[in-house]
Amino acid sequence: MPLTVAKPxxxxxxxxxxxxxxxxxxxxxxxxxxxxxxxxxxxxGENMILQVHDSRIALDGSLAKKIMVEKNGFEASHSLAxx
Numbered sequence: 001m002p003l004t005v006a007k008p009x010x011x012x013x014x015x016x017x018x019x020x021x022x023x024x025x026x027x028x029x030x031x032x033x034x035x036x037x038x039x040x041x042x043x044x045g046e047n048m049i050l051q052v053h054d055s056r057i058a059l060d061g062s063l064a065k066k067i068m069v070e071k072n073g074f075e076a077s078h079s080l081a082x083x
Contacts, residue, residue: 003038003059003067004046011039012069019066030057032067 006012014036017027031052032038039051046061 003064003069006040008040008043011037012071015070016068
């Protein structure tokens with residue numbers, strides 16, 4: 001599912017990063033790599049503020065749609081409350 005489906009407070013795992021080569025590389029440089037945990041801090045429409053590793057990143061919906069994630073696979077220890 002695309003990252004835009006995740007809800008605030010939810011932690012998901014990156015499965016795949018799509019887009020053109022330049023976009024793909026840019027997202028990976030920001031930390032959106034397969035198996036990375038991403039927590040949705042806030043969401044306004046499809047625009048999102050995300051916690052990736054030790055950084056908070058804002059993404060618009062068009063970029064967030066290029067990041068495919070899965071909900072299962074992360075335990076409660078990866079939730080926003082522990083960051």
